[in-house]
Amino acid sequence: MEDMKLITNNMRNFVSKKEMDDVFRPMKLIHGALKKKECPGNDFVGWLDLPSTIPLALVKDIEQTAAKIRKQADVFISLGIGGSYLGAKATIEFLKPAFANELKSEKPKVYFAGHNLSADYLTDLFAVCKNKKVVINVISKSGTTTETAVVFRIIKQYLEKIYGKKKIKDKIVCTTDESRGALRKMADEEGYKTFIIPDDVGGRFSVLTPVGLLPIAVAGIDIRALIKGAADFEKKCNNVTLNSNPAYKYAAIRHLLYKKGKVIEILSSFHPSLQYVSEWWKQLYGESEGKNKKGVFPASCNFTTDLHSLGQIIQDGRRNMFETFLVVDKSASRQSVPKVKDNLDGLNYLAGKDMEFINRKAYEATSSAHYEGGVPNMTIFIPKRNPYYLGQLFYFFEKAVAMSGLLLGVNPFNQPGVEAYKKKMFKLLGKP
Numbered sequence: 001m002e003d004m005k006l007i008t009n010n011m012r013n014f015v016s017k018k019e020m021d022d023v024f025r026p027m028k029l030i031h032g033a034l035k036k037k038e039c040p041g042n043d044f045v046g047w048l049d050l051p052s053t054i055p056l057a058l059v060k061d062i063e064q065t066a067a068k069i070r071k072q073a074d075v076f077i078s079l080g081i082g083g084s085y086l087g088a089k090a091t092i093e094f095l096k097p098a099f100a101n102e103l104k105s106e107k108p109k110v111y112f113a114g115h116n117l118s119a120d121y122l123t124d125l126f127a128v129c130k131n132k133k134v135v136i137n138v139i140s141k142s143g144t145t146t147e148t149a150v151v152f153r154i155i156k157q158y159l160e161k162i163y164g165k166k167k168i169k170d171k172i173v174c175t176t177d178e179s180r181g182a183l184r185k186m187a188d189e190e191g192y193k194t195f196i197i198p199d200d201v202g203g204r205f206s207v208l209t210p211v212g213l214l215p216i217a218v219a220g221i222d223i224r225a226l227i228k229g230a231a232d233f234e235k236k237c238n239n240v241t242l243n244s245n246p247a248y249k250y251a252a253i254r255h256l257l258y259k260k261g262k263v264i265e266i267l268s269s270f271h272p273s274l275q276y277v278s279e280w281w282k283q284l285y286g287e288s289e290g291k292n293k294k295g296v297f298p299a300s301c302n303f304t305t306d307l308h309s310l311g312q313i314i315q316d317g318r319r320n321m322f323e324t325f326l327v328v329d330k331s332a333s334r335q336s337v338p339k340v341k342d343n344l345d346g347l348n349y350l351a352g353k354d355m356e357f358i359n360r361k362a363y364e365a366t367s368s369a370h371y372e373g374g375v376p377n378m379t380i381f382i383p384k385r386n387p388y389y390l391g392q393l394f395y396f397f398e399k400a401v402a403m404s405g406l407l408l409g410v411n412p413f414n415q416p417g418v419e420a421y422k423k424k425m426f427k428l429l430g431k432p
């Protein structure tokens with residue numbers, strides 16, 4: 001079976017072999033430190049061997065809980081923000097049909113909340129829940145995140161009104177810290193079913209813990225295949241050569257480009273289902289690298305849509321960016337262009353061609369045009385849209401950002417900067 005691949009042809013004249021060899025020297029030392037868990041932030045590297053060490057009993061518990069929810073609920077709402085939201089959202093968007101919640105066959109419909117403070121969003125969600133059996137999963141490692149906690153309080157009251165206080169116990173699952181935080185306290189007091197977020201796994205690295213796995217399983221996705229893909233890449237990304245370790249190759253290239261003033265990375269995909277994989281990636285890279293006044297700014301584009309909006313600035317604007325394309329090699333379905341007699345739209349030259357063939361040519365043309373326009377780029381090819389390859393991709397990006405952050409001289413596993421707005425917001429809100 002072919003793995004996910006990283007292709008770097010369009011780095012010619014931007015990154016040399018000698019530069020790669022030079023940067024690989026400190027990388028070897030960092031590799032050793034990571035492996036021994038002796039690097040900065042080493043109390044948060046539990047994700048490193050998570051795919052190969054996740055207990056089977058936990059996987060079974062998640063699957064059984066998910067099966068129960070699938071039976072019981074018409075609507076499932078996953079509450080969480082940041083790392084307690086994006087992994088599951090990315091997976092579900094990537095693997096489920098584009099309009100899954102519109103399909104009759106889809107049960108339960110899966111929605112997300114607690115990742116914003118919009119009253120209208122919640123009101124609209126309640127409209128969807130009307131006369132439906134609802135089950136929720138509240139996810140918060142700290143157990144105190146304002147967005148999630150506020151929305152949980154409102155939804156809990158909504159459920160109590162419908163089902164009565166005593167009957168909501170089996171409609172709420174909490175994923176939180178083993179012993180700390182308000183959510184843990186409440187779950188224990190109320191007797192909710194809980195899953196534990198490991199102490200040594202930070203939010204943005206937690207997709208393969210119950211944080212991501214429960215909502216993903218409720219959506220009917222094979223979590224064992226996801227874990228297996230990640231476990232296979234755990235092995236592959238443990239190699240200490242650049243050619244056999246795509247994560248280290250990616251980390252080395254982006255580090256060298258950053259040193260040359262390429263301070264923005266655009267993750268560009270050609271499949272709308274990848275939009276939230278990009279959002280997950282943005283958090284992973286932004287929160288891991290962006291500190292001490294350093295870091296590549298992670299941006300994303302959805303092509304070909306954004307070629308008609310951001311294409312101009314990428315092709316011709318300030319040359320401070322590089323691009324990483326995410327391309328799905330084989331689509332699951334075909335849609336070919338029909339031949340028509342009158343050919344009024346002039347499209348008969350494409351007759352018989354599949355849309356994905358045209359999409360592929362759009363990618364090839366874009367990568368070549370951007371390269372010639374001064375935007376170095378590389379491509380990650382995902383063989384197919386399935387959980388196994390997504391598992392590979394998740395692990396690849398996680399391992400790469402650890403290396404990349406450590407190479408930059410920052411602790412990739414903390415996020416001190418996110419506290420600043422909270423302090424000001426709490427002051428404005430009059431938090432005691």
Ligand code: PA5
Pocket residue numbers: 081082083084139140141142143144145148202203204205287415
């Ligand atoms: O990566 C992180 O640590 C953050 O994005 C958190 O996941 C996010 O702030 C939510 O935190 P919590 O799970 O504590 O509610």
